[in-house]
Amino acid sequence: MSIAITTQFICFIVLSLIVLIGAVGVVLLESIVYSAFLLGGVFMSVAGLYLLLNASFVAAAQVLVYVGAVNVLIIFAIMLVNKKEDLKPINDIKSRRIISTSICLTLLSLLIRVDLTNVWSLSNPQNSIREESTIRIGEHLFSDYLLPFEVASVLLLMAMIGAIVLARRDVMSKDISTGLPVDQELIEKSPEPLLTNKN
Amino acid sequence: MEYGLDLEYSFNEFLKGFGLSSEIAHIIWLPLPMLLVLVAAVVGVLVTVWLERKISAAAQQRIGPEYAGALGVLQPIADGLKLLVKEDIIPAKADGILFTAGPILVLVPVILSWLVVPFGQNLLISNVGIGIFLWIALSSIQPIGLLMSGYASNNKYSLLGGLRAAAQSISYEIPLALSVLAIVLMTNSLSTIDIVNQQSSAGILSWNIWRQPVGFIVFWICALAECERLPFDLPEAEEELVAGYQTEYAGMKFALFYLGSYINLILSALLVSILYLGGWGFPIPVELIANLLKLPINSPLIQVFTASIGIVMTVLKAYLLVFIAILLRWTTPRVRIDQLLDLGWKFLLPISLANLLITAGLKLAFPQFFGG
Numbered sequence: 001m002s003i004a005i006t007t008q009f010i011c012f013i014v015l016s017l018i019v020l021i022g023a024v025g026v027v028l029l030e031s032i033v034y035s036a037f038l039l040g041g042v043f044m045s046v047a048g049l050y051l052l053l054n055a056s057f058v059a060a061a062q063v064l065v066y067v068g069a070v071n072v073l074i075i076f077a078i079m080l081v082n083k084k085e086d087l088k089p090i091n092d093i094k095s096r097r098i099i100s101t102s103i104c105l106t107l108l109s110l111l112i113r114v115d116l117t118n119v120w121s122l123s124n125p126q127n128s129i130r131e132e133s134t135i136r137i138g139e140h141l142f143s144d145y146l147l148p149f150e151v152a153s154v155l156l157l158m159a160m161i162g163a164i165v166l167a168r169r170d171v172m173s174k175d176i177s178t179g180l181p182v183d184q185e186l187i188e189k190s191p192e193p194l195l196t197n198k199n
Numbered sequence: 200m201e202y203g204l205d206l207e208y209s210f211n212e213f214l215k216g217f218g219l220s221s222e223i224a225h226i227i228w229l230p231l232p233m234l235l236v237l238v239a240a241v242v243g244v245l246v247t248v249w250l251e252r253k254i255s256a257a258a259q260q261r262i263g264p265e266y267a268g269a270l271g272v273l274q275p276i277a278d279g280l281k282l283l284v285k286e287d288i289i290p291a292k293a294d295g296i297l298f299t300a301g302p303i304l305v306l307v308p309v310i311l312s313w314l315v316v317p318f319g320q321n322l323l324i325s326n327v328g329i330g331i332f333l334w335i336a337l338s339s340i341q342p343i344g345l346l347m348s349g350y351a352s353n354n355k356y357s358l359l360g361g362l363r364a365a366a367q368s369i370s371y372e373i374p375l376a377l378s379v380l381a382i383v384l385m386t387n388s389l390s391t392i393d394i395v396n397q398q399s400s401a402g403i404l405s406w407n408i409w410r411q412p413v414g415f416i417v418f419w420i421c422a423l424a425e426c427e428r429l430p431f432d433l434p435e436a437e438e439e440l441v442a443g444y445q446t447e448y449a450g451m452k453f454a455l456f457y458l459g460s461y462i463n464l465i466l467s468a469l470l471v472s473i474l475y476l477g478g479w480g481f482p483i484p485v486e487l488i489a490n491l492l493k494l495p496i497n498s499p500l501i502q503v504f505t506a507s508i509g510i511v512m513t514v515l516k517a518y519l520l521v522f523i524a525i526l527l528r529w530t531t532p533r534v535r536i537d538q539l540l541d542l543g544w545k546f547l548l549p550i551s552l553a554n555l556l557i558t559a560g561l562k563l564a565f566p567q568f569f570g571g
Binding site: 063064069 | 222226297327328329332333335336337339340342343346347350358361362365366369372389
């Protein structure tokens with residue numbers, strides 16, 4: 001084995017371990033903030049795996065979109081609403097855990113079966129496209145994958161409009177939560193008068 | 200473009216002369232450029248800190264550092280040593296792991312981005328194909344480190360600073376990426392080497408700043424905002440947030456933030472000079488001078504001369520921009536958070552989108568000027 005292949009192998013083992021342990025940590029950790037930060041680590045390691053597969057553009061896009069945007073927004077949301085409150089204990093927690101574990105294990109065995117039975121056609125690593133991959137991705141996005149690409153953008157637009165409608169009460173005449181008419185003059189005004197029993 | 204000094208090739212050949220295999224030679228070579236660039240970045244920070252102190256003093260009609268060395272040039276080293284020997288404090292109610300990991304996550308992506316900064320045709324660590332896109336992707340990791348340190352400090356000012364930093368970074372990344380995209384459109388490549396070569400045909404006249412004046416200004420504003428420099432230093436606004444996410448930090452951990460922000464400033468200045476000011480190119484093409492003096496372009500002497508001119512030009516352009524950034528910091532007031540977000544989303548984003556569209560149109564109309 002040459003040095004390059006050994007290095008690649010070690011990198012692959014380390015990255016896979018980080019992905020697996022990190023993903024388990026995201027699910028099992030009690031603190032939601034730790035889970036969110038670990039999720040970022042998992043996304044980073046997946047980007048590392050893409051790098052090992054010579055897909056440098058996909059790796060950079062993974063970092064930009066998942067770590068730089070999705071994960072930051074998740075952490076942002078957690079920090080804005082992170083109230084310390086004791087959650088109510090769920091009475092049948094044990095049976096719920098057993099059901100979810102069994103569903104996950106079934107899904108895992110299904111995936112492993114697909115992995116083992118399917119014949120993966122691996123291209124020769126010598127004639128892989130390497131740095132050209134950016135150009136190839138662009139060609140595909142503007143030819144045979146144009147429709148899915150555009151539909152995805154429409155989906156994002158819909159999500160954005162939905163978020164704006166939920167966040168801004170002045171675009172609707174009635175408050176969603178209370179059903180009272182909205183004061184169009186002042187968006188920031190509280191639905192209930194704040195200083196009623198001031199004396 | 201197979202000219203220019205190739206130090207890696209000559210070094211490997213030199214080691215092979217001792218009977219080493221090419222793989223071993225490669226492994227011995229690998230850490231050398233990385234170390235060199237790391238040292239260059241740190242020395243660059245020391246110079247910038249000294250410049251900042253001296254220029255701010257001049258702007259406020261003070262003398263500035265004077266006793267440490269001639270003109271106070273040793274002052275930044277004294278600052279660094281002070282931070283190095285200070286006690287490393289983790290506040291009692293802070294989250295120890297996240298508190299330590301935060302500054303590291305802020306510094307590492309910035310240093311990694313130096314991978315794609317070229318100082319000459321072959322004078323960079325790695326000419327990766329995704330080039331400038333790597334920098335955009337890496338700079339998006341930084342807000343996670345800022346959020347992390349803001350949260351872990353267990354301090355409301357820190358948390359607010361971290362949240363502001365993340366919001367600012369996300370808003371300004373989009374116009375930044377769009378103005379880089381216009382350059383990439385003209386170059387047909389993401390590689391920083393190609394971007395500079397595309398501007399080298401006619402010296403100063405072919406620099407991208409003449410073809411992308413709007414992109415240049417948008418990029419510079421966004422780069423300043425990403426570096427959290429005044430007028431955009433809201434995340435650490437002293438008067439309202441003590442020092443933002445840095446409030447609870449002391450000693451070496453604070454030094455990491457300090458280093459990170461200055462390395463980021465130099466990196467941004469270097470990238471502006473690469474994207475818009477011709478990178479290592481001399482204002483008059485070196486080939487033209489060599490032809491006038493009747494010297495062969497491939498002679499070793501000319502090669503060494505070209506390489507040194509390249510490094511000097513890159514650093515000179517970058518420090519000119521650093522000078523402008525420092526002047527801006529000490530002469531402009533801070534914007535408010537709503538003004539900052541308005542500027543980012545309602546002004547820079549539409550302008551950079553329009554710039555991208557116009558660039559694409561001009562590229563179709565005049566392919567010889569805008570890279571066919």
